Amino acid sequence: MTPDSAPSDLPRGPASRSIDRSGLVIALALAALAAVLVWDASQLQSNTVYGMGPEAMPVVIAVGLGILSIGNLIDALRGNLPARESADPKAVWLILAGLALLIAIIGFGGGFILATTALFVTTSAAFGRRAILADSAIALVMTTLIYLAFDRLLTLSLPAGPLERLL
Amino acid sequence: MDSFAALAHGMAIAVQPMNLLYALIGVFLGTAVGVLPGIGPALTVALLLPVTYKLDPGGSLIMFAGIYYGGMYGGSTTAILINTPGESASMATALEGNKMAKAGRGGPALATSAIGSFVAGTIATLGLAFLAPWLVDVAVRFGPEDYFALMCLAFVTVSATFGDSPVRGLTSLFIGLTLGLIGIDKLTGQARLAFGIPELLDGVEVTTLAVGLFAVGEALYVASRRHHAEEKLEPVRGSLWMTKEDWKRSWKPWLRGTLFGFPIGALPAGGAEIPTFLSYSTEKRLAKHPEEFGKGAIEGVAGPEAANNASAAGTLVPLLTLGLPTSATAAMMLAGFQQYGLNPGPLLFAERPDLVWGLIASLFIANAMLLILNLPLVGLWVKLLAIPQPWLYAGILVFATMGTLAAKPSVVELSMLAGFGVMGFLMRRFDFPIAPVVIGLILGPIAESQLRRALAISLGDPMTLLQSSISAALLGVALIALLAPFVLKGLGRFKANED
Numbered sequence: 068m069t070p071d072s073a074p075s076d077l078p079r080g081p082a083s084r085s086i087d088r089s090g091l092v093i094a095l096a097l098a099a100l101a102a103v104l105v106w107d108a109s110q111l112q113s114n115t116v117y118g119m120g121p122e123a124m125p126v127v128i129a130v131g132l133g134i135l136s137i138g139n140l141i142d143a144l145r146g147n148l149p150a151r152e153s154a155d156p157k158a159v160w161l162i163l164a165g166l167a168l169l170i171a172i173i174g175f176g177g178g179f180i181l182a183t184t185a186l187f188v189t190t191s192a193a194f195g196r197r198a199i200l201a202d203s204a205i206a207l208v209m210t211t212l213i214y215l216a217f218d219r220l221l222t223l224s225l226p227a228g229p230l231e232r233l234l
Numbered sequence: 235m236d237s238f239a240a241l242a243h244g245m246a247i248a249v250q251p252m253n254l255l256y257a258l259i260g261v262f263l264g265t266a267v268g269v270l271p272g273i274g275p276a277l278t279v280a281l282l283l284p285v286t287y288k289l290d291p292g293g294s295l296i297m298f299a300g301i302y303y304g305g306m307y308g309g310s311t312t313a314i315l316i317n318t319p320g321e322s323a324s325m326a327t328a329l330e331g332n333k334m335a336k337a338g339r340g341g342p343a344l345a346t347s348a349i350g351s352f353v354a355g356t357i358a359t360l361g362l363a364f365l366a367p368w369l370v371d372v373a374v375r376f377g378p379e380d381y382f383a384l385m386c387l388a389f390v391t392v393s394a395t396f397g398d399s400p401v402r403g404l405t406s407l408f409i410g411l412t413l414g415l416i417g418i419d420k421l422t423g424q425a426r427l428a429f430g431i432p433e434l435l436d437g438v439e440v441t442t443l444a445v446g447l448f449a450v451g452e453a454l455y456v457a458s459r460r461h462h463a464e465e466k467l468e469p470v471r472g473s474l475w476m477t478k479e480d481w482k483r484s485w486k487p488w489l490r491g492t493l494f495g496f497p498i499g500a501l502p503a504g505g506a507e508i509p510t511f512l513s514y515s516t517e518k519r520l521a522k523h524p525e526e527f528g529k530g531a532i533e534g535v536a537g538p539e540a541a542n543n544a545s546a547a548g549t550l551v552p553l554l555t556l557g558l559p560t561s562a563t564a565a566m567m568l569a570g571f572q573q574y575g576l577n578p579g580p581l582l583f584a585e586r587p588d589l590v591w592g593l594i595a596s597l598f599i600a601n602a603m604l605l606i607l608n609l610p611l612v613g614l615w616v617k618l619l620a621i622p623q624p625w626l627y628a629g630i631l632v633f634a635t636m637g638t639l640a641a642k643p644s645v646v647e648l649s650m651l652a653g654f655g656v657m658g659f660l661m662r663r664f665d666f667p668i669a670p671v672v673i674g675l676i677l678g679p680i681a682e683s684q685l686r687r688a689l690a691i692s693l694g695d696p697m698t699l700l701q702s703s704i705s706a707a708l709l710g711v712a713l714i715a716l717l718a719p720f721v722l723k724g725l726g727r728f729k730a731n732e733d
Contacts, residue, residue, distance in 0.1 A: 118689030194624035
């Protein structure tokens with residue numbers, strides 16, 4: 068808990084009493100999730116003679132999500148969501164790009180070392196580092212050591228690519 | 235008493251050289267990872283789970299005991315030296331401890347927290363050893379409907395009763411329950427919410443969820459608000475040792491903190507937050523110099539730290555005897571058991587007493603190791619704290635990826651990790667609690683199977699839930715715990731006391 072997010076039931080100034088658009092999106096997303104649960108449950112066959120079939124619990128949870136969607140909607144309409152600080156979208160997108168690179172490199176068989184090096188460099192850049200070459204070198208050494216330690220010492224299989232086959 | 239015999243047997247297992255080594259590695263790794271800013275004990279356990287994959291269950295659980303206590307200790311070091319509590323239970327420690335460090339009394343703050351953790355951990359582990367067999371006797375009488383009711387109670391208390399907003403807490407819980415549905419239904423073999431993706435048939439890995447929410451989510455969140463004030467690392471100046479005066483002011487808070495921490499931790503209510511804040515406000519009230527509070531009062535570190543550790547041992551009571559995790563860290567411990575197909579509960583006490591009592595005995599050993607290791611090694615931990623933020627978070631993400639790949643090397647799993655990371659980021663931004671998601675995922679499927687078993691036995695009559703007096707009472711308490719925060723606004727708002 069950071070001090071900036073005060074309990075939501077404290078009285079607020081008139082400015083924060085306006086409708087919270089993000090809150091509306093959250094409520095909508097919960098309602099959509101509930102709908103997906105019900106749709107998925109309807110695809111299941113219930114062949115249980117006594118008690119609950121596999122479709123019962125998803126429906127119960129969907130009902131809960133529906134009620135919570137309304138609860139979140141009320142909070143949003145009252146402007147009851149905690150205050151948020153300004154965020155730096157560039158940093159978030161950089162890390163997400165790093166994760167996308169990671170997934171792509173693993174997916175195309177590039178191996179653990181290259182994939183995590185890419186993630187390391189983009190994350191470090193997201194936190195304000197500009198020394199991409201130096202960071203790449205550090206990351207290559209570090210991920211190679213991790214690969215060796217876990218693949219050889221602990222015999223956990225990590226995905227291998229061209230670099231790993233050289234080791 | 236048979237607790238003594240069982241504990242002695244456990245000790246004999248725990249002091250075998252290999253097991254001592256596992257405990258030492260666990261304590262060391264746990265502290266090293268736990269000390270990193272932004273990494274709480276739950277994430278410490280999740281990140282280090284892959285290290286134990288290839289060990290036998292006994293050794294792995296012993297290492298876990300070390301990681302658990304080491305992670306707790308590391309978290310309080312961070313709270314004192316850079317005022318970044320990795321979890322809300324360390325907030326009280328950060329409040330006073332960081333002020334002490336700023337005033338050049340970082341050494342005594344670390345010492346009172348280490349010794350207090352040892353005292354509290356030892357007493358609470360003894361409490362665990364004596365309470366557990368008794369609770370196991372009670373638990374064997376539980377039918378499936380009673381277990382289901384108990385889980386309902388845990389769901390409500392971890393999400394609704396003590397949080398800032400019951401609506402947001404329950405929302406988190408239900409997201410976790412939804413994730414728990416994914417995969418093959420064990421009773422009928424039908425796939426739920428798998429959308430034709432074969433990797434989803436096994437369900438969502440708890441470690442992937444926890445690492446995504448805690449590690450990736452935290453990295454995204456911290457990166458997004460990097461331009462806000464950065465926390466400064468306080469150097470440890472002067473003596474590490476506590477003066478006679480410090481001892482005199484610390485020992486009572488340690489014991490009182492333990493008294494708050496253990497019982498509250500042992501209740502299926504979860505969270506070390508409440509006992510730490512209760513301890514903090516009690517010490518403030520009882521202190522001879524209450525005006526020192528907020529400026530670095532040693533009682534304000536000693537009490538809450540003891541309460542935090544005692545409640546960590548307390549949460550092991552429902553975890554080991556009932557299989558009921560009541561904190562995110564306990565949920566990760568349960569995942570550690572499940573990777574060997576072990577289910578904590580009365581049966582495990584009967585079938586594998588060596589494992590359970592070896593684990594409990596190792597908690598004592600881990601605790602003692604921490605006391606001996608940590609004060610001399612404090613210089614090393616301070617160096618770890620000084621890792622520049624870009625490398626720290628980049629490294630955390632590399633380790634998070636490694637853990638996920640070691641468990642399940644697939645693109646789907648990595649995509650889930652990234653997706654949970656985005657979810658964790660949004661939840662932090664909109665102030666949704668994270669622990670209920672993890673608990674919902676791990677406990678949801680267990681609760682469902684208990685309910686279905688109960689209904690199958692009763693031939694589909696739902697009244698079976700009310701006919702058992704245990705189940706009826708537990709459901710009643712759960713209902714009260716659910717409605718209380720709506721009825722009594724202000725209940726459980728301990729956080730408001732902080733300033």
